[in-house]
Amino acid sequence: MNNQQPASLKTSSLPGPQDISRQVLENGITLLVRPNFNTLSVSVAGYLLAGSLYEPVEKLGLADFTASTLMRGTEKRSFEDIYNNLESIGASLSFSGGTHTSGFSGKSLADDLETLLSILAEGLRFPVFPEAHAERIRSQHLTGLDLRAQDTSEMAELVFDELTYQDHPYQYPGDGFPETIAKISREDLIQFHENHYGPRQMVIALAGAVEPEHAHSLVQEVLGDWSNPSQPEEITVPPAPSLEKIIKRHFTIPEKSQSDLVMGAAGPSRCSPDFFPAILGNNVLGQFGMMGRIGDAVRTKAGLAYYAYSSVSSSIGPGPWTVSAGVNPDNLEKTIQLIRGEIQKFIAEPVQEEELQDSKSSYIGKLPLALESNAGVTSALLNLERYQLGLDYYQRYQDLIHEVTRDQVLEIARKYLHPDRLVIATAGP
Amino acid sequence: MLKPIETIQLSNGLQIKLKEIHTAPIVSHWVWYRVGSRDEIPGKTGISHWVEHLQFKGTPRFPMEELDKSISRTGGIWNALTYLDWTTYFETMPADKIDLALELEADRMLNSNFDPQEVVSERTVVISERQGNENHPGFLLKEAVRAAAFRVHPYHHEIIGDLADLQTMQRDDLYRHYQTYYQPHNALIAVAGDFDTDTMLEKIKALYGDYSPGDPITRHNRPEPPQRGEHRLFVEGPGETRLVNIAYHTPPASHPDFFPLMILDSLLTGPQGLNLFGGGGMSNKTSRLYRKMVEEKDAAIDLYGGLPATIDPFLYSVHFIVHPAYDTSAALEVYEGEIQRLQENPPTREEIQRAAKQTRALFAYGGESITNQAFWLGFAEMFASYDWVTKYTDNLAAVEPEDVQRVAQTYLQPKNRVIGTYLPHNKGSNSP
Numbered sequence: 001m002n003n004q005q006p007a008s009l010k011t012s013s014l015p016g017p018q019d020i021s022r023q024v025l026e027n028g029i030t031l032l033v034r035p036n037f038n039t040l041s042v043s044v045a046g047y048l049l050a051g052s053l054y055e056p057v058e059k060l061g062l063a064d065f066t067a068s069t070l071m072r073g074t075e076k077r078s079f080e081d082i083y084n085n086l087e088s089i090g091a092s093l094s095f096s097g098g099t100h101t102s103g104f105s106g107k108s109l110a111d112d113l114e115t116l117l118s119i120l121a122e123g124l125r126f127p128v129f130p131e132a133h134a135e136r137i138r139s140q141h142l143t144g145l146d147l148r149a150q151d152t153s154e155m156a157e158l159v160f161d162e163l164t165y166q167d168h169p170y171q172y173p174g175d176g177f178p179e180t181i182a183k184i185s186r187e188d189l190i191q192f193h194e195n196h197y198g199p200r201q202m203v204i205a206l207a208g209a210v211e212p213e214h215a216h217s218l219v220q221e222v223l224g225d226w227s228n229p230s231q232p233e234e235i236t237v238p239p240a241p242s243l244e245k246i247i248k249r250h251f252t253i254p255e256k257s258q259s260d261l262v263m264g265a266a267g268p269s270r271c272s273p274d275f276f277p278a279i280l281g282n283n284v285l286g287q288f289g290m291m292g293r294i295g296d297a298v299r300t301k302a303g304l305a306y307y308a309y310s311s312v313s314s315s316i317g318p319g320p321w322t323v324s325a326g327v328n329p330d331n332l333e334k335t336i337q338l339i340r341g342e343i344q345k346f347i348a349e350p351v352q353e354e355e356l357q358d359s360k361s362s363y364i365g366k367l368p369l370a371l372e373s374n375a376g377v378t379s380a381l382l383n384l385e386r387y388q389l390g391l392d393y394y395q396r397y398q399d400l401i402h403e404v405t406r407d408q409v410l411e412i413a414r415k416y417l418h419p420d421r422l423v424i425a426t427a428g429p
Numbered sequence: 430m431l432k433p434i435e436t437i438q439l440s441n442g443l444q445i446k447l448k449e450i451h452t453a454p455i456v457s458h459w460v461w462y463r464v465g466s467r468d469e470i471p472g473k474t475g476i477s478h479w480v481e482h483l484q485f486k487g488t489p490r491f492p493m494e495e496l497d498k499s500i501s502r503t504g505g506i507w508n509a510l511t512y513l514d515w516t517t518y519f520e521t522m523p524a525d526k527i528d529l530a531l532e533l534e535a536d537r538m539l540n541s542n543f544d545p546q547e548v549v550s551e552r553t554v555v556i557s558e559r560q561g562n563e564n565h566p567g568f569l570l571k572e573a574v575r576a577a578a579f580r581v582h583p584y585h586h587e588i589i590g591d592l593a594d595l596q597t598m599q600r601d602d603l604y605r606h607y608q609t610y611y612q613p614h615n616a617l618i619a620v621a622g623d624f625d626t627d628t629m630l631e632k633i634k635a636l637y638g639d640y641s642p643g644d645p646i647t648r649h650n651r652p653e654p655p656q657r658g659e660h661r662l663f664v665e666g667p668g669e670t671r672l673v674n675i676a677y678h679t680p681p682a683s684h685p686d687f688f689p690l691m692i693l694d695s696l697l698t699g700p701q702g703l704n705l706f707g708g709g710g711m712s713n714k715t716s717r718l719y720r721k722m723v724e725e726k727d728a729a730i731d732l733y734g735g736l737p738a739t740i741d742p743f744l745y746s747v748h749f750i751v752h753p754a755y756d757t758s759a760a761l762e763v764y765e766g767e768i769q770r771l772q773e774n775p776p777t778r779e780e781i782q783r784a785a786k787q788t789r790a791l792f793a794y795g796g797e798s799i800t801n802q803a804f805w806l807g808f809a810e811m812f813a814s815y816d817w818v819t820k821y822t823d824n825l826a827a828v829e830p831e832d833v834q835r836v837a838q839t840y841l842q843p844k845n846r847v848i849g850t851y852l853p854h855n856k857g858s859n860s861p
Contacts, residue, residue, distance in 0.1 A: 013454065038452040040793040079724075083714040088783055090700075090790025092711045107709075109790050136727065143730045143750060146669040152564055255667045257560035289497035290485070300493075303550030306558035326561045328553075358502040365504015365523050372453045373707050373797040 009364060014394040015371065015380060021212035022391060027199040027227050031219050032381040033212040034205075036374060042113045042208035043374035044093075044120065045382055047101035050196035052174040053235045059184050061176020064097030065141060066192045071095065071119075072133035075126040079133060082119055091116050095123060097174055100235075100316055101386075107375065110209035114218055121222035124197060129189045138181060145178050152260040152427040153326065155251045159425035160262040163247050164320060169237055170266075198228025205381035208374040237317040240266030243421040251427040259329045259428025263339060267321030267416050270314045270387045274412045276400055278312050278321065281409035283359040284351045285342065286310025286323055293346070294323055297338050304331045304338070316386065321416050329428050340419040347414045350406035364398045434806065434815070435626050439634065441642040442614025446806045446815065447629055448621040450799060456622035457521040457803035460534045461811060464610035465514045466588045467740065470649060475590015476598060476606050478511040479555050483603060484518065485509070486547040488540040491533050493547075499529055506800075511588055514740045515811040516610075521800045524623040528632065534618075535636035538611050548600040556596070559589045566672055566851045567748070570664050574674045574849040577660045578744055582653040612643025619807035622799045653678070653742065660847040668853035671751040673761065677846045679745040682738035682812045688824045689832035690736055690745060690840065695784040695825075696776055696833070697767065698734030698747060702791030703808070703818065706800040711787060718747065721767050727752050728760040740812045745840065757850055771837040775830035785826035792822065 012018075021033045055062035071093070073079045086093055093106030093116060104123075108116040148154045158173055165171035204223075206215045243265055268274035286294035291309040298308035305327045313319030323343075327335045351359075370376050371394075384393055435447040465477050487493030500507045505522030507530070518537075520530035562568040572587050579585035589595075618637075620629060656678055680686050694701065699713020713719050713733065722729040732749035751760050795801040809817035 010454065039797050041790070041797070080715070083712065087699075087712060087715045087787065090711060090787040090793075092709070094712070107794060109793060136724070139727070139752060139754075140730050143670055143753060146753075150566070150668045150670075253667065257563040258557065289494075289501040296494075299554055301550070303553035304557070306554055306561055326557065328557060328560060358498055361502040362504050365502070365526075366506070367504070368453055368455055368523065369504065369506065369521060372455060372799060373794075375707070375709075 009367060009398055011395040014367070014397075015377060016395045017391045020381065020391050021216070023216055025199070025220060025224055027224065028201060029199045029219070029223055030203045030385055031216060032203070032205040032385060033210065033215045034207045034377055034381060035209070035211060036207060036377070037209050039208050039374055041107055041109050041374060042116075042206060042210050043105070043107045043378045044116065044204065044206050045103065045105040045375070045378035046202065046204035047098075047103040047382065047386070048197060048202040049100065049231070049234050050102040050192070051098045051100045052172065053100055053169050053237070054196050054232065055192065057172070058180060059188060060172050060180040061141065061174070062184050062188055062192050063102055064174050064176070065137065065181065065184055066189050067095040067097040067102045068141070069129050069134055069137050069189055070123040070127045072137065073128045073130045074122040075128060076122050077119070079130070085115055085119060089115060093119060093123070099170065099174055105375070105378070113210055117218050117222050124223070125226055127193060129186055129193075131186055134186045134189060138184070141175070141181050142178055144175065145181065148175070150253060152253055152256055152258060153324070155253060155427035156260040156262040156425045159249050159251050159427065160264070160320065160322065160423055163249060163423045163425060164240065164266055166241055168240055170240070170317065170319070195230050196232065198231035199223065199226045200228070200231050201234065203382060203385045205378040207377035207381065240318040243423065246420060246422050246424060248424040251425070252429065253427055254429055256429050258326050259332050259426055260324070260326050261332060261336065261424065261426045262322050262324050263336065263422050263424040264310070264320055264322035265416055265422060266318040267312050268412070269317055269319070271316060274415065277404050277408040277412040278416065280356065280359045280363065280401070280404050281346070281351060281413050282310050282312045282321065283362065284355045284409075285346050288355070288359055288362060293342050294339060297342055298325055298335055302334075302338060304328070304335050308335070308339075332426060332428070336424060340422070343417050343422070344419040347410070347417055350410045353406060356404070356406055356409065360401050360404070363401050367394065367397060435630070437630060439613065439637060441637070441640050443637050443640070444617040444810070445630065445633055446617065446619045446810070447626050448802060448806055449624060449626055450621055450802060451623050453799065454524045454623050455521060455799045456524045456527040456620060456624055457519060457800045458527060458530045458534065459517055459519040459619040459803050459807050460538070461515055461517045461617040461619065461807040462610055463514070463615050463811060464516050465512050466586060467514050467583050468610070468648065469583055469586070472594055473598060473602060473606070474586040474594045475555065475588070476594075476603060477516055478588055478590065479551065479595070479598065480603055480607050481509045481511045481516050482551050482555060483543055483547060483607070484537055484541055486544060486551070487542050488536050489542065490536050490540065496533060499533070503529070505530070513584060513588065513737070513743070517807065519800070519803065521803075527624065531632055531636060538613070538616065539640065541607060543600060543604045543607065545600045548603060552595065555589070556592065559592060559595065562589060566664070566666055566668055566670070566853070569666060570672055570674050570849050570851045573662055573664050574676050574746075574847050575744070577662050577847045577849070578656070578676050578678065579653050581651045582741060583649065583651065584653075584741065584743055609646060613637060613640045614642040615646060617807050617810050619803050621803035621806055656845055659843045662847065662849050663852050664849065665852045665854065667855065669753075669855045670853055671757055672748065672851040673751060673757065674746060674748050674849045675764070675846055676744040676746045677840050678742060679736060679840050680742050681740055682817065686836050686839070687738070689828050689836040692781055692784050692825055692828045693771065693833050693836055694734050694736045694745065695787070696771070696780055698732060700784060700787035700791060701735065702788065702795055703805060703821070704791060704795030704801055705804055707795065707798040709794065711791060717767050717771070718764065722749060722760065722763055726763050728755045728763045738809070738812055761848070768837065768841050771834065772841065775834040778830055781828055781830065781833070782826060785822055788825055789822045
């Protein structure tokens with residue numbers, strides 16, 4: 001069935017300057033709103049520069065710990081009140097720590113937006129970090145780390161980051177280690193919040209059944225008078241170290257039925273011109289259809305794995321470009337060699353014209369699906385701001401995709417991947 | 430939110446449900462078959478799921494690679510799910526490309542290849558999927574609890590199947606299963622999204638109208654006898670974290686006690702939505718068990734519950750992670766205290782209305798996804814009818830406090846449950 005037609009989108013239905021309202025509050029908060037009255041709810045999402053890059057190495061996990069404790073009580077509401085207020089109206093809100101930023105996301109029925117935004121603002125501005133709650137979060141966090149230590153996929157990723165990003169801040173896991181979590185005191189949480197949470201460079205996106213003017217006045221009311229002179233300047237990360245050879249390490253987790261493997265190298269930044277050729281090439285390598293060329297070789301032809309795919313991370317810095325698979329421990333080496341073979345082929349010759357066209361059509365076609373829910377739209381709005389893509393980005397999107405050539409894909413593949421210069425991290429029995 | 434829909438049955442028995450939604454240029458198309466692990470016998474466990482995998486291996490008209498590429502190049506998503514009672518295939522695609530999905534599903538209802546070579550390579554893929562599951566203690570525990578709860582009924586085994594059967598089943602077994610259950614009279618098509626109903630109906634009729642209904646299906650009917658006393662079991666394995674899974678025998682989705690049980694679950698462990706595809710859930714920090722076990726007593730790290738909607742009586746389960754500093758049996762006592770409280774005192778009417786409001790909100794969020802909308806059209810038809818979904822929140826709101834108390838007394842009895850505990854080897858002094 002080759003029913004190929006050039007993929008195209010009706011740009012008028014995509015978010016753009018005609019329906020995105022962007023305003024910057026006096027204190028530096030950027031507010032993006034896109035109304036959609038076909039829905040009954042509103043989604044909110046946002047971030048501020050308070051990720052794990054801002055925490056000391058001996059207290060890894062501090063940013064995440066702080067974010068997860070914001071809703072455990074504020075100067076205005078107890079933990080019980082916060083969750084009673086939210087859950088009684090069917091709303092939800094949560095904070096989490098990332099590498100560069102800490103973020104939040106939530107949703108409510110349209111009539112309840114004011115309550116949702118009030119609780120969001122109190123969590124951001126007035127958390128009190130009750131001692132008993134901080135200890136409870138610590139226990140939950142430590143149990144999470146116990147579970148991580150038994151998870152072959154998570155441990156392979158952890159080892160991969162450690163080997164790929166030596167002497168680089170990306171080497172550390174955002175959820176820390178048991179010994180660093182143990183060192184974090186309530187005072188550390190208070191200090192981290194005081195020194196890093198503030199309106200400068202904070203971004204909030206809203207999508208759903210709300211008029212932009214109304215959203216603006218609600219946000220202005222709860223966050224407009226916030227200031228924090230002690231917020232640090234944004235930390236930028238250096239390029240990733242380059243690999244000269246294969247670096248391989250196995251993390252042993254006894255008694256597991258399956259091993260996981262993560263192999264690859266540092267990839268391009270989301271802001272780099274390399275990004276589009278990388279994602280389109282990666283789609284051919286390990287995503288398109290049932291996981292691209294790698295899925296075809298490892299799963300379909302060899303029957304070695306239930307999953308085998310590649311991914312390029314979307315990060316402001318040099319995030320990883322990896323191939324991941326879960327395989328029977330006896331087949332680990334065979335799988336690694338198959339994947340190295342695919343990487344070799346990927347850098348030896350350009351992808352076929354048909355493969356690139358398929359990949360482009362797929363990327364263009366899936367945009368409306370990614371944008372059908374309010375949560376999908378808030379996430380898209382945050383990308384516009386975080387990576388400075390411009391309000392008309394989604395309308396230019398298909399042109400950006402169509403511009404990529406086979407030669408560019410090859411050039412970018414060669415720049416980042418080589419079968420003899422890879423980190424190969426595995427975890428299992 | 431839930432508008433009237435078009436419902437048709439063709440003369441060959443194929444059921445069709447259509448719902449126009451014009452908010453985005455997207456159509457989601459589902460084909461449901463009334464077959465799942467409930468239809469499997471020992472020696473053939475996991476066969477429904479394996480057949481589902483083989484349905485992606487092509488037909489003479491749609492060769493394997495082309496199938497996959499054709500959908501993917503539209504940007505559409507497609508996948509399949511095998512469950513206890515049903516198997517379903519879906520495509521969510523740009524509206525102007527949906528004909529491809531219609532044609533492909535109509536074709537693979539009857540014409541899949543089941544190439545012996547594909548069966549061989551897919552055997553190891555399915556075994557790999559099972560081994561990936563086995564890596565997780567929660568899976569091992571759930572599998573053991575379910576096997577202890579069902580001695581006779583085929584809900585006994587996991588949907589993925591037992592390794593022994595995955596190693597021995599043959600191509601002809603799989604093909605026979607496919608031929609038996611993949612027939613118009615055993616199927617339902619549900620489509621939601623940006624289309625015109627009359628046009629869509631004509632397309633479906635043109636594709637399926639000439640199909641013969643297929644042979645009648647003989648179902649295994651082996652009802653589970655009542656459980657006569659509590660079962661307790663232990664699963665040992667690596668790790669440092671103790672898990673507890675408590676499962677009670679409960680009635681099927683069509684039973685009048687099902688909605689009081691849904692309210693009971695919502696009060697105990699938090700609201701559940703029917704959002705499989707976006708819209709998400711909601712935190713459960715004000716649920717009774719979370720408040721007591723996680724917040725007040727520090728007996729558990731986290732917990733959740735679930736009451737799957739099924740054709741035959743299945744299980745209401747509560748799962749928790751035991752706090753590292755808490756004794757497992759003491760944690761179970763805390764749990765028991767909350768169950769007794771509900772058995773002794775009915776909840777307030779406000780609590781029930783709150784649970785209903787939470788569910789309404791979850792439907793509002795989930796409804797933003799066309800894929801969810803189409804999923805709902807077919808889902809409840811597998812064990813009840815679409816009314817089950819449209820009346821879901823009203824039925825929850827109509828539950829009386831005394832009904833909740835009564836179902837707590839009736840079903841949440843020790844003799845009616847299995848308690849499974851995962852005991853990690855590496856655990857130090859806090860083991861029970």
